[in-house]
Amino acid sequence: YPAFAALMAAALDPTRPLAFLSNGGYDHTAGLVAPTRVGQVGSLAKLAYPNRVDPSKEDKLYHPPAVEDRLAAARKARLDRLQQQPQLPRRQHSLGLFHAARSGGDDLKKLTEVLPQDLESEALKRQSQLAIAAYKAGLAVSATLNMGGFDTHGNHDQTHIPRLHTLLDGVDFLMEEAARQGVADKVVVMVGSDFGRTPWYNDGNGKDHWSITSAMLMGAGISGGRVVGATDAYHKPLTINAQTLALDPAGVRIT
Numbered sequence: 519y520p521a522f523a524a525l526m527a528a529a530l531d532p533t534r535p536l537a538f539l540s541n542g543g544y545d546h547t548a549g550l551v552a553p554t555r556v557g558q559v560g561s562l563a564k565l566a567y568p569n570r571v572d573p574s575k576e577d578k579l580y581h582p583p584a585v586e587d588r589l590a591a592a593r594k595a596r597l598d599r600l601q602q603q604p605q606l607p608r609r610q611h612s613l614g615l616f617h618a619a620r621s622g623g624d625d626l627k628k629l630t631e632v633l634p635q636d637l638e639s640e641a642l643k644r645q646s647q648l649a650i651a652a653y654k655a656g657l658a659v660s661a662t663l664n665m666g667g668f669d670t671h672g673n674h675d676q677t678h679i680p681r682l683h684t685l686l687d688g689v690d691f692l693m694e695e696a697a698r699q700g701v702a703d704k705v706v707v708m709v710g711s712d713f714g715r716t717p718w719y720n721d722g723n724g725k726d727h728w729s730i731t732s733a734m735l736m737g738a739g740i741s742g743g744r745v746v747g748a749t750d751a752y753h754k755p756l757t758i759n760a761q762t763l764a765l766d767p768a769g770v771r772i773t
Contacts, residue, residue, distance in 0.1 A: 524551055539652055542555070667684075668711065710732070713730075
C-alpha cells in the first residue's frame with residue numbers, strides 16, 4: 519500500500535516537480551507518484567545550478583554563459599528529434615520524464631530562493647524547512663519527515679522520553695516555519711509511527727513491539743482538542759461508533 523503522503527500527492531497533483539518529498543522511513547508509493555528522496559539539502563542547490571562550481575558563487579562557472587546556452591539548445595534539439603520519432607508508449611513516457619528532469623533546474627531555483635539560508639542542525643527541523651520551502655515554492659504537495667530512536671527494547675524511559683521531547687519540539691518548529699513562510703493555513707500535519715510499545719517492561723527495562731499505536735493530526739481544517747478512540751487498562755483497543763465516533767462496544771475497530 520502507498521504511504522498516506524504518497525497517496526495525497528498522487529490524488530492532488532502528481533505532476534509537481536517534487537510532488538512527494540521523502541526523508542526516509544515508510545515511503546512506498548505503489549507506483550502512484552514518483553518520490554523525491556533528499557539525503558543532503560545542499561545537493562538540490564547543485565542540481566539547480568549545474569553550471570556553477572559552487573552553487574553559492576555566481577561567478578565560478580564551468581562554462582561561459584554563451585557556451586551553456588549552446589549546450590542547452592543542443593540538448594533540446596536532440597530531445598525534440600527523439601520525441602518526434604515513432605515510439606512505444608513506455609518509451610514516450612520515459613522521454614517525457616527525461617525532459618522534465620532536464621528542464622527542472624528553474625523549478626529548483628525557485629526552491630533555493632525560499633529555502634532559509636541557515637538550515638537547522640537538528641535533522642527533523644531541517645527536514646521541516648525543506649518541506650515547507652518546497653510547498654511554498656509550488657513544487658511539492660506532501661512530504662514525509664522521519665526520525666528514529668524509538669525502538670527501545672532496553673532502557674525505555676531513558677531513551678524514549680527524550681526522543682518524545684525532540685519530536686514535539688520538531689512539530690512545533692514545523693508549524694512555526696509554516697507560519698513564517700505564510701502557508702500555515704494550508705498545511706496539515708499527521709504524526710504517527712509504524713507500531714507502539716508494550717504496556718509493560720521487559721527484563722532490560724525496555725518495551726517491545728505492540729500492535730496498537732496512535733496518530734496525532736493538526737493544521738488546516740482540524741479544530742484540535744479532540745480524541746477519537748481509546749484503549750483499556752491493558753492497552754488493547756476499544757471500538758467506536760462509525761457515525762458518531764463515540765466509544766461503542768458494538769462498534770468498529772480503527773485500523
